[in-house]
Amino acid sequence: MSVNPTVNRRAAAALGAIAVAGSLFAAVPAQAADGTGSPSAAPSAAPSARQTPKGDGAKGICKRLPKTEERVAKALDRLNGDATVVGSIARLQQRVTDAKTAGHTPIATYLNDRLTARRSLLTTLQTRQSDLKAVATWCAANNQGSTK
Structure with missing residues (x-):
C-alpha cells in the first residue's frame, strides 16, 4: 500500500487547524466568566504607568537643566541668525520674499505660515x-x- 505525501500534509494541516480552533473555543467560556470578555488579570498587577506621580520631578529637572539650557x-x-543660517527667521x-518676487503665491503663503510659526517659537523659547x-x-x- 502506498501513502500519498500530499494527503498526509493536508491531513496534518487540517488537524492543526482543528486543534487551534478548539483551543480558542475553550478559552471563550473562561473569559466570559469574569464578565469583561478579556483575560482576567490580578488588580494588584497594575502597570506602573497608571500610578500617580510621587513628586514633581524636581531632581530630574535639576539634573537635566544644563543640557536643557544648552x-x-x-x-x-539659530532662530536669531542671519539669512545664511539654516533655520533662522531671517x-x-x-x-518668502523670493517666492513673492517670483510670483509663486502658494509657495509664499506656505512659507509665510511657517514664518509665523517660527516667530511664535522664538517667543516660546525666550x-x-x-x-x-x-x-x-x-x-x-x-x-x-534632592530636598523635600
Missing part, C-alpha cells in the same frame, strides 16, 4: 529661557532638588 540657547542662536523671511534661569536659581538653593 538646547534652548542653541535654538535661539533666512525664511528671505525665502520665555522658556527665562523660566530656566529661575529653575537654576531654585535648584542651587535646594540641593539640586
Whole structure:
C-alpha cells in the first residue's frame, strides 16, 4: 500500500487547524466568566504607568537643566541668525520674499505660515529661557532638588 505525501500534509494541516480552533473555543467560556470578555488579570498587577506621580520631578529637572539650557540657547542662536543660517527667521523671511518676487503665491503663503510659526517659537523659547534661569536659581538653593 502506498501513502500519498500530499494527503498526509493536508491531513496534518487540517488537524492543526482543528486543534487551534478548539483551543480558542475553550478559552471563550473562561473569559466570559469574569464578565469583561478579556483575560482576567490580578488588580494588584497594575502597570506602573497608571500610578500617580510621587513628586514633581524636581531632581530630574535639576539634573537635566544644563543640557536643557544648552538646547534652548542653541535654538535661539539659530532662530536669531542671519539669512545664511539654516533655520533662522531671517533666512525664511528671505525665502518668502523670493517666492513673492517670483510670483509663486502658494509657495509664499506656505512659507509665510511657517514664518509665523517660527516667530511664535522664538517667543516660546525666550520665555522658556527665562523660566530656566529661575529653575537654576531654585535648584542651587535646594540641593539640586534632592530636598523635600
